[in-house]
Every structure is written in structure tokens, then in C-alpha cells.
Amino acid sequence: MRVRLLAIVLCLAATASPPGAQTQPPPARADRTVQSGATAVLVDVVVRDRRGQPVTDLAAADFEIYEDGVRQEIGSLTLYAPESAGAPARGAAAAAPPAEPASPSKPAAMEPPPQPVVALVFDRLSQEARAVAHKAALGYLGSAADSQALIGVFAIDLSLVTHQNYTRDAAKLRRAIEGVGTRNHAQGESQSAGAREGGQRAGGGGNPLGVLQGGGQAAAQAAQQGAGAGAADAIAAAMQQRTVETFAALEREHQGLSSINALLALVNGMRAIPGRKSMVVFSEGFGTAANARERFRSLIDTANRANVSIYAMDAAGLRTESTSTETKEAINAAANQMLGRNPTTDVTGTSMTAALERANETARNDPHVVLGQLTDQTGGILIRNTNDLAGGFKRVDQDMRNYYMLSYTPKNEAFDGKFRMISVKVNRPGVEVAARKGYYAVRGGNPTPIMSFEAPALALLEATPVPNAFPVRAAALNFPERDRPGLTSVLVSVPASALTFRTAEDKASYRAEFTVLVRFRGAADDVLAKMSQNYVLTGPMEKLEAVKQGNVLFYREREFEPGVYRMEAVVHDALGDRASVRFATLDRRASNDNALRASTLVLVASGERVTGGDRPAGNPFLVGDMLLYPNLGEPVRKSVSREIGFFVTVYPAKGAKPEARLELVQNERTLAALPLPLDPPDNAGRIQQVGRLPIAAVPAGIYDLRVIITQGAQQIVRSTVIRLVE
Numbered sequence: 001m002r003v004r005l006l007a008i009v010l011c012l013a014a015t016a017s018p019p020g021a022q023t024q025p026p027p028a029r030a031d032r033t034v035q036s037g038a039t040a041v042l043v044d045v046v047v048r049d050r051r052g053q054p055v056t057d058l059a060a061a062d063f064e065i066y067e068d069g070v071r072q073e074i075g076s077l078t079l080y081a082p083e084s085a086g087a088p089a090r091g092a093a094a095a096a097p098p099a100e101p102a103s104p105s106k107p108a109a110m111e112p113p114p115q116p117v118v119a120l121v122f123d124r125l126s127q128e129a130r131a132v133a134h135k136a137a138l139g140y141l142g143s144a145a146d147s148q149a150l151i152g153v154f155a156i157d158l159s160l161v162t163h164q165n166y167t168r169d170a171a172k173l174r175r176a177i178e179g180v181g182t183r184n185h186a187q188g189e190s191q192s193a194g195a196r197e198g199g200q201r202a203g204g205g206g207n208p209l210g211v212l213q214g215g216g217q218a219a220a221q222a223a224q225q226g227a228g229a230g231a232a233d234a235i236a237a238a239m240q241q242r243t244v245e246t247f248a249a250l251e252r253e254h255q256g257l258s259s260i261n262a263l264l265a266l267v268n269g270m271r272a273i274p275g276r277k278s279m280v281v282f283s284e285g286f287g288t289a290a291n292a293r294e295r296f297r298s299l300i301d302t303a304n305r306a307n308v309s310i311y312a313m314d315a316a317g318l319r320t321e322s323t324s325t326e327t328k329e330a331i332n333a334a335a336n337q338m339l340g341r342n343p344t345t346d347v348t349g350t351s352m353t354a355a356l357e358r359a360n361e362t363a364r365n366d367p368h369v370v371l372g373q374l375t376d377q378t379g380g381i382l383i384r385n386t387n388d389l390a391g392g393f394k395r396v397d398q399d400m401r402n403y404y405m406l407s408y409t410p411k412n413e414a415f416d417g418k419f420r421m422i423s424v425k426v427n428r429p430g431v432e433v434a435a436r437k438g439y440y441a442v443r444g445g446n447p448t449p450i451m452s453f454e455a456p457a458l459a460l461l462e463a464t465p466v467p468n469a470f471p472v473r474a475a476a477l478n479f480p481e482r483d484r485p486g487l488t489s490v491l492v493s494v495p496a497s498a499l500t501f502r503t504a505e506d507k508a509s510y511r512a513e514f515t516v517l518v519r520f521r522g523a524a525d526d527v528l529a530k531m532s533q534n535y536v537l538t539g540p541m542e543k544l545e546a547v548k549q550g551n552v553l554f555y556r557e558r559e560f561e562p563g564v565y566r567m568e569a570v571v572h573d574a575l576g577d578r579a580s581v582r583f584a585t586l587d588r589r590a591s592n593d594n595a596l597r598a599s600t601l602v603l604v605a606s607g608e609r610v611t612g613g614d615r616p617a618g619n620p621f622l623v624g625d626m627l628l629y630p631n632l633g634e635p636v637r638k639s640v641s642r643e644i645g646f647f648v649t650v651y652p653a654k655g656a657k658p659e660a661r662l663e664l665v666q667n668e669r670t671l672a673a674l675p676l677p678l679d680p681p682d683n684a685g686r687i688q689q690v691g692r693l694p695i696a697a698v699p700a701g702i703y704d705l706r707v708i709i710t711q712g713a714q715q716i717v718r719s720t721v722i723r724l725v726e
Contacts, residue, residue, distance in 0.1 A: 039415070039443055040075060041067075044276045044307050045404045045424050046379065046434040052395075054402035055431055056081050061104040064425040065408055072408040080113035080275065081402050108404060114275030116149035116400040117166065119266050122180045123156045123259055123283035129315035130180075133282035136313065136389035137177045141170050149400070155180050160262040257292040259283070263310075264299045268449050271306030276403050278380070278396050279308055282315040285371055294451055294534075296374075301419075302449040303378040304436040311396050312371040314384040377437045399434070415441045417459030419452070446519075446530050453534040457517040457572040457579070466581035470498035473632035474518070474569035476586040477600040479620040479649060482685065485591050486559040489620060490531065492516050492569050492582075493632050497548040500576030503541065510544045512537040513574040516554040520586070521566045528565070531556045553629070557619075562590040596658060596711045597651035601718035603631035603705075604645030604690070620649065623688045635723040638700065643692045648707055648718055650678060650687040658711040662691075665704040665719075676707060700724045 043065065047055040060077045120137055122130070141147060146168045153164040153176035164176030263281065270277045303310055368384055375382045380399075383392035406424070417440060424435040440455040443462050450458065460467055473493040481487050499512045517532040533554060539547065565586040572579040591597045599620065607626045610616070621628045628647055636644055652658045660676040678687050693705070706719040 040407045040409055041422075041439070042307070043406045043408075043422060043424060043435055044309075044379065045406060046399045046402070047404065047426055048432045048434075050430045052432075054081075054398055055426075055428070056110075056402060057107055058404065058426065058428070059104065059107050062427050063404075063406060064427065065406060066421075066423045066425075067408075067410055067412065068420050070411055072411060075407045075409060076405075077108040077407075078405045079108040079110045079403075080405060081110055082112065113401050113403070114273075116397075117270065117273050117275075117277045118149050118151045118396070118400070119154060119166075119270065119277075119279045120151060120177070121154045121156065121263065121266065121279060121281045123281060123286065123315075125282060125284060125315050129282070129284050132387055132389065133313070133315040134177060134180065136393065137282075138174065139390055140393040141173055141177070144170055146170055147173060149397075153177055153180065154262075154266060156259050156262045158258070160265055257295065259286045260292055260295045260299055264295060264302060264449050267299065267303045267306055267308050267310075270308050271302070275307065276400060276405075277306065277308045278400050279303075279310045280393070280396060281310060281312045281371075283312060283371060284314065284316045285368070294453070296370075298449045298451045300374065300377045301438075301440050301452075304439050305450075307436075308378065309380040309399065309434075309436075310375050310378045311380040311392060312375050312382045313389050313392050314368070314371065314382065315389075379434045379436045381434070410441075412441075415443050415459055415462065417442055417455035417457070419455070446527050448530050451532070451534070453515050453574075454517055454530075454532050456574075457515050457532070457570045458519075460570050460572060460579045460581060461517075461519065461568050463581075467579040469573070469578040469580050470571075471495055472569070472571050472580040472582050473634065474567065474582040474584055475630070475632050476520075476565075476567045476584055477602060477620075477630070478586070478588060479599045480591045480597045480651060481620070482593055482651070484559055485597075486561060486588055487620065488558050488560055488586060488588065490518055490554075490556040490558060490567070491630065491632060492518060492554040492571065494552050494571045494580075496537075496550050496552055498573075499537075499552075500573050500578070501537075501544060501548075502575055504538075507541070509538060509540055510547075511575075514552075515570075515572045515574065516552075517570050517572070518554070518556070519568045520558075520560075521568065523563060529558055529560075531558070560586065560588045562588050564588075594653055596653045596709065596714040596716055598707075598709055598716045598718050599649040599651075601646060601648045601705065601707050601720045603636075603720060603722065604647050605629045605631040605634070607645075621647075623647070623690055628690070633721065633723070635725045636695070637725055638695060638698075639726060642696050643694045644705075644722060645690065645692050646705060646707075646720070647688070647690050650689060650709055651685070652681060652687065652711055653714065656712050658687075658709055660689075660707055660709045662693075663704075663706040663708065664693075664698075665706060666701060671703075695724060698724060700726050 045063070047058060049055050056079055058079075060074050063074060063077065065072050065074060122133055125133060137153075141151075147170050148168075150166045150168060151164075151173055152162070152166040153173060155161040155163060163179050164172055167173065263279070266279065270279075302308075368382065371384075372382045374380075381392070381395060383389055383395075410420070412420070419438055420441050421438045422436060424433055426433050440450055440452070442450060442455050442458045446458070471494070473491075475491050477489045477491070479487045479489065494514075494516070496512075499514055501510045501512045503509075504511055513534070513536050515532060515534050517530070519527055520529040522528045535552065537547065565588065567584040567586055569582045569584070570579055606629045608629070609625055610622070610627050611625055615625070616622055616627065619627065621630070628645075630647070650658060650660070658678060660678050662674055662676045663670050664672045676689070676691065678689055681687050701724055703722045703724070704719050705722050706717060709716045709718070
């Protein structure tokens with residue numbers, strides 16, 4: 001890589017514009033107007049009587065709906081029930097007309113339900129559980145040539161596996177279910193029982209977790225004291241127990257996250273289909289470790305937004321050991337350990353509450369707890385403690401064909417991104433009500449599920465005026481690579497000093513938490529892409545001032561089709577409840593390998609030499625062994641820098657060698673122009689051109705830096721803004 005230092009002669013007129021610098025771009029909406037207005041919330045509700053039969057004669061006056069405890073006015077009420085219940089005949093695929101306003105005493109308007117849609121999902125299952133799920137799924141299909149519902153068959157292994165996309169062809173569905181039943185999955189066996197047994201062997205009857213809690217410290221003491229064979233066996237058992245428990249924790253974390261991600265992807269794919277949809281999950285349960293709980297909450301919110309009710313079938317059937325008993329025993333064992341511990345002889349080196357914390361983790365990973373929460377929060381049910389799952393499928397089928405759709409306009413008009421609880425009551429004794437339990441108060445559609453940390457940031461993008469609490473820089477830079485012509489680098493920079501830092505309880509460390517979120521809209525104002533990250537910064541207090549001197553750089557890569565896109569970026573400081581929003585435009589022009597192409601022209605703020613495994617392969621800012629960091633619009637101080645670095649990638653077409661020149665422009669006046677010699681193309685056929693522009697003789701002010709590239713009859717102009725301050 002050669003960095004060219006370009007000598008520049010300035011022809012400045014005496015009337016040149018006065019120096020100035022803009023330190024913070026205004027958060028303009030780029031010709032976008034946000035319309036405030038009412039947003040209707042739809043809630044699908046299933047009502048059953050004491051015998052478990054659907055109730056289909058209710059009117060608006062029979063329902064009460066609450067949001068965060070505040071009663072809402074029902075705007076419309078529609079009953080979706082089979083035509084045999086008295087609805088006029090209509091095609092199942094036809095769209096229902098807009099619902100009429102609800103009448104307090106008149107029974108709900110009736111419509112035939114949209115075509116039922118069911119996703120059959122087989123989570124990691126043991127051989128016995130797989131046989132139970134296989135039998136139940138085939139029984140649900142029956143022997144008919146066509147299914148009455150659109151059904152898809154999926155399995156969760158190391159990833160999401162599609163055995164059959166949605167179809168009514170029963171023969172294809174049977175083959176897919178047979179394939180799931182015979183396919184060998186990467187099955188992770190639960191370690192809970194083995195972990196308990198190991199703990200009992202290690203610690204003896206009176207203190208089943210004592211030796212395990214001792215860990216390395218207890219082992220060292222025993223060795224120093226010349227312990228006998230019995231103590232050595234106990235130490236070996238303790239090490240084995242620790243190994244088993246560590247693996248079990250890591251296994252739960254991995255399996256829980258992959259299962260939730262798979263369900264999240266399926267639910268998000270079902271949201272475009274109208275009406276109530278169902279997902280049947282055959283599972284033996286999965287945990288919600290710390291890294292999975294955020295996704296778990298997003299799964300519930302996404303299912304509720306998509307009107308997908310999740311029905312979980314505990315495919316373990318009649319368990320030989322009750323999971324609630326397992327949880328109870330773990331809590332009791334923890335309590336016994338704490339009460340029976342001898343502080344002089346049972347040296348543990350851990351908190352006395354550690355065992356109780358593990359017991360709470362056992363409760364969270366109880367399959368009935370996790371699956372029960374998932375189904376309850378999405379309006380489904382958990383079928384458990386039975387080897388006959390046919391009754392569960394009957395319930396799924398009835399719920400899809402007999403439900404009410406209520407709508408209301410929230411009395412709380414502030415869509416602030418907070419989670420709002422929904423509760424539905426029916427003023428009729430002896431009925432059971434199933435409905436979704438809430439949603440994040442965010443307007444508009446998003447292409448991917450909403451995480452809880454994203455919700456406040458998304459709400460801020462819709463605020464009027466948008467917040468502007470601290471400096472933020474954002475840009476979308478185009479690099480039309482040969483194999484990735486739509487490659488766009490998305491960058492957001494925020495100074496760490498702008499964030500809120502809190503001192504931890506121990507007074508020895510700091511903490512900051514913030515979210516960076518970027519969204520792209522197309523020509524029709526629809527959201528086409530969303531990307532984000534939640535940051536938690538922690539460290540010792542003596543390092544805090546040094547941390548505040550730096551910047552946080554959010555970086556993502558995305559490919560876009562040709563078109564003009566609006567970029568919306570927000571940084572939300574969670575601890576300080578402050579935020580800033582920025583808008584930009586991405587003009588992605590069509591290109592091909594037979595034409596001259598060029599990337600965005602960027603200023604270079606700094607560079608970092610990277611080697612070996614640290615090299616980010618494919619990163620467009622990697623030039624040789626240097627990783628360049630772009631200047632996103634920050635002013636350049638002449639007292640600090642005597643030159644400005646710039647960077648552009650040229651993609652020549654076949655033919656003559658391209659040529660380039662550099663221009664410095666102010667107020668549409670060309671102040672200087674000089675040739676820009678281009679380096680030879682690299683092995684990828686591109687020219688990664690890096691140069692340096694001396695600025696000692698350039699007065700402070702705002703300038704345009706332009707690169708004009710020509711090859712034959714083709715010409716490309718790339719420009720960027722330079723803000724010079726003294």
C-alpha cells in the first residue's frame with residue numbers, strides 16, 4: 001500500500017468565504033414527515049365453556065379489555081367461526097371486509113376464519129419422545145389426501161431444518177414427519193439427574209453439595225493434610241461433579257438459545273399471513289440462560305404481533321420423575337446445605353446463597369416453567385404429563401377455527417417502546433379465556449423481531465421532534481465489490497464522554513449501558529432493514545477517565561439492491577434516559593463488472609495495523625495490513641493535524657488504465673486541482689487508493705474534496721465534506 005502525499009497550490013480569492021465549522025449535524029428528517037394518529041391494537045381471543053367447547057355467542061358488552069390495568073374501549077368485535085355456525089359462505093382465502101364498530105348487546109359479526117396455518121416444530125427429542133411426537137403428528141394428519149390447514153414441518157437441530165414448507169399435500173407432510181422420526185439429531189441429554197446423583201455421592205447424605213462447594217480450596221486442604229483414600233475419592237467425585245454441572249450449564253445455554261432463535265425465525269415468517277396462526281412445538285423443554293432471556297422475551301412479543309399462538313407438547317409424556325419434584329428437591333437441598341454448614345470445617349470459598357441461586361436456575365430451566373410461560377403469554381396451552389397428545393391437537397384445531405378478534409385504540413397515545421400488559425375478561429361465569437398478554441409500544445412494521453432493548457430506541461425514531469442530547473455521527477458508505485455490488489458499510493460513532501456512567505455498589509467499578517440502532521426505509525417508506533447492538537461497558541474506576549476519551553464505533557455490513565434509501569440511526573443512553581437521532585441518505589446505484597465503479601470517498605481519521613487472525617477478512621476498510629477508521633464528519637483541527645487522509649476504492653472496467661484528479665472546492669469555486677496518480681489494481685482487480693492532503697496553507701472553513709475518475713468515455717465523481725477549524 002502506498003500513501004500519496006499531495007502538494008496542493010491554493011488559488012484563494014480575497015473574497016473567500018469566512019472560516020467556520022459545524023460541530024454537530026442537525027437531526028433533520030430528510031423530507032420525511034411523521035403523521036401522528038391512532039393505532040389500533042388487535043387481540044385474538046379464544047373463549048371456552050366448562051366442557052372445553054368454544055363459546056360463539058358473545059357480544060362486545062361481554063368483554064372487558066385492559067392495557068396496563070386501564071380499561072379500553074372496544075372498537076370492533078368479529079367472531080371467526082366455520083360456515084356451519086351460520087356465517088355466509090365465502091372462500092377461505094378471501095380477505096374479510098373491515099369489521100363494523102362493536103355493538104354492546106348485538107352478538108359479534110361472524111366471518112369464516114382464514115385458512116388455518118400450522119407449523120409443526122420438533123425440538124431436540126430423545127428416541128422415546130420422538131416416537132410419541134411422530135405418532136401424534138401422523139394422527140393429526142389422518143388419512144385424507146389433503147390437509148384442512150396449511151402445514152409446515154420443521155426440526156430444531158444444530159440449526160433450523162425445513163423438512164416440508166407449508167402445504168396442504170398430506171402425502172408430502174407424512175413423508176416429512178417420517179423423516180423427522182428417523183433422522184438422527186444432535187441430541188443433548190439432560191444432565192440434571194446425573195448432576196444430583198454426583199453431588200450426593202460426593203458429599204454424603206448429610207451435606208450433598210458440601211464437597212462440590214469446596215472445589216479447589218477443599219482439594220488443596222485435603223492434599224496438604226495427607227488425606228486418606230476416602231478423602232481422595234471425595235475430591236475425585238467433586239471434580240467429576242463440577243465437570244458435569246459445568247457442561248450441563250453450557251449445554252442448556254447453547255440449546256436454549258438455538259431453540260429460541262429457531263422459533264423466533266418461524267414466528268417472524270408467519271406474520272404476513274392474516275388471521276390467527278398456530279405453532280405446535282414438540283419439546284422436552286429448554287432453558288432460558290442469561291444470554292437467551294432477551295431472545296425469549298422477543299419471541300413472545302413477535303408471536304403476539306403476528307397473531308401466532310404457541311402450543312407446546314411435552315413430548316417426554318408421563319415423566320418418571322416430576323419436574324416440579326426436581327425443582328423442589330433442588331431448593332430443599334440448597335436450604336439444608338445453608339442450615340447445616342459448619343463455618344469452621346466446611347470451607348467453601350463461595351457465597352452461602354450460591355446453592356439457592358443454582359436452585360433458582362433449576363426452576364427457570366424446568367421445562368414446564370419455560371414452555372408454560374411461552375404458551376400462556378401467546379394464548380396457547382401446554383399439553384403435559386400424558387402420552388396421548390391427540391387431545392392437544394383437537395384443542396389447536398378448534399382454537400384456529402373459533403376465535404374472536406377485538407380491536408381497540410390505546411388510551412395511552414405515547415408509543416414509548418415500553419411493554420404494555422393486556423388482559424381480557426369475559427363477563428360470563430364458568431368460561432376460560434385465552435389471549436395474548438401484551439406488546440411493545442412501537443409503531444410501524446419491522447423486518448426482524450424487536451428485542452426489548454430495541455423498543456425504546458425504535459420509539460425515539462418516531463418522536464417529534466427527534467431527540468438530540470449528545471453528538472452522534474452516522475453514515476452509510478457504498479463499496480460495489482465484484483462479488484458484492486451492493487455492499488454497504490453502516491457506521492455510527494458516539495463519544496464515550498457523552499454517555500452516562502454509574503458507579504457500582506462496590507464503589508470500585510463503573511457501568512454504562514446504551515443501544516445503537518439503525519433502520520433503513522425504502523422509496524415506499526417501508527422498513528427494509530434493521531440492525532442494532534446493546535452495549536454494556538464495565539471496568540475499574542481508575543480506567544474510567546481513559547475510557548471517556550475514546551469513541552464507540554458501531555459497524556455493520558449490509559447488501560442493498562439499487563435504489564435510494566433513508567437511513568435512520570439512534571443512540572439511546574439507557575442509564576441516563578437520553579438519546580440522539582441522525583438521518584442520512586444512501587444512493588445505491590446500479591453497477592456491473594463491465595463499467596467503471598468507485599466507492600464512497602471518505603476521510604481517514606486513523607489506522608490500525610492488523611495481522612494474522614486479527615485481520616477482518618472482506619472488510620472494505622482493510623488496505624494491506626492496515627485497517628482504516630473513517631472520519632464521519634468530525635471537524636479537523638489544524639492545530640492537531642497538518643494533513644488529511646482520504647480513501648477511495650476504484651473498480652476499473654476492462655480496457656484502458658483509469659486516471660484521476662483531485663479538486664478542493666468551496667462555494668462551488670475550484671480552489672485547487674491536481675492529478676491523482678492511481679496505484680495498480682490488486683489481485684481482486686480493485687484499486688484501494690489512500691492519499692494525504694496537506695492543510696497547513698488552507699484557511700479554516702468548510703470545503704468539498706472531490707475525486708474525478710475517468711476511464712475512456714466513463715467518468716465518476718466522488719466527493720466528501722471537510723470541516724477545518726483552527
